[in-house]
Amino acid sequence: MxxxxxxxxxxxxxxxxxxxxxxxxxxxxxxxxxxxxxxxxxxxxxxxxxxxxxxxxxxxxxxxxxxxxxxxxRDVSSYNSMIEGLAMHGKSNEAVEMFWTMIKQGLRPNSITFVKVLNACSHGGLLELGFEIFIP
Incomplete structure (x- = not known):
């Protein structure tokens, strides 16, 4: 080119x-x-x-x-990318915080968001936090 x-x-x-x-x-x-x-x-x-x-x-x-x-x-996919990246780098708490920030910004999580947050919680040992998110 x-x-x-x-x-x-x-x-x-x-x-x-x-x-x-x-x-x-x-x-x-x-x-x-x-x-x-x-x-x-x-x-x-x-x-x-x-x-x-x-x-x-x-x-x-x-x-x-x-x-x-x-x-x-930023859109939902921007947040999804950050949540995934933070979780991938062992920053599970920050990934979950990014999830809450996204919601505070008025963006609605999609199924991909929930998979990425669940991944962050499971890899970070955040069982209680996972229950808080997925079982309100």
């Missing part, structure tokens, strides 16, 4: 970030992130979610949290 002077759009960026995520290619993912900044590629909630997934799955949860914090708009 670059050889032909064709700039990638948001869809291309999301696809490349997904590939980086699946390959564990953190440095390439960072390069894509800096490329976005350099060329002003729109940073919407879809691209933000792809960045969160890439950083989380490639081992840099701090950068995932930073990306989430910089997002101007």
């Amino acid at each position: 670059q050889r032909n002077n064709v700039r990638p759009n948001e869809v291309t960026i999301v696809c490349v970030l997904s590939a980086c995520s699946q390959l564990g290619a953190l440095e390439l993912g960072r390069w894509v992130h800096s490329y976005m900044d350099k060329y002003g590629i729109e940073f919407n909630y879809i691209v933000g979610g792809a960045l969160i997934n890439m950083y989380s799955r490639c081992g840099d949860i701090d950068e995932a949290v930073d990306v989430f914090g910089k997002m101007k708009e």
Whole structure:
């Protein structure tokens, strides 16, 4: 694309970030992130979610949290990505807090949200908290 002077759009960026995520290619993912900044590629909630997934799955949860914090708009999938990433990195309490924050923001959890929160509770030994969430 670059050889032909064709700039990638948001869809291309999301696809490349997904590939980086699946390959564990953190440095390439960072390069894509800096490329976005350099060329002003729109940073919407879809691209933000792809960045969160890439950083989380490639081992840099701090950068995932930073990306989430910089997002101007967030949807349920953005929160799902953060909940999953935090749980994956042993931050189960923070994952559950993210769930409560999402609800306070007026977003309605979906089935994916509940699976990710259940995963966080089970891996973090948060049995009582799990009951609080799933058996009100």
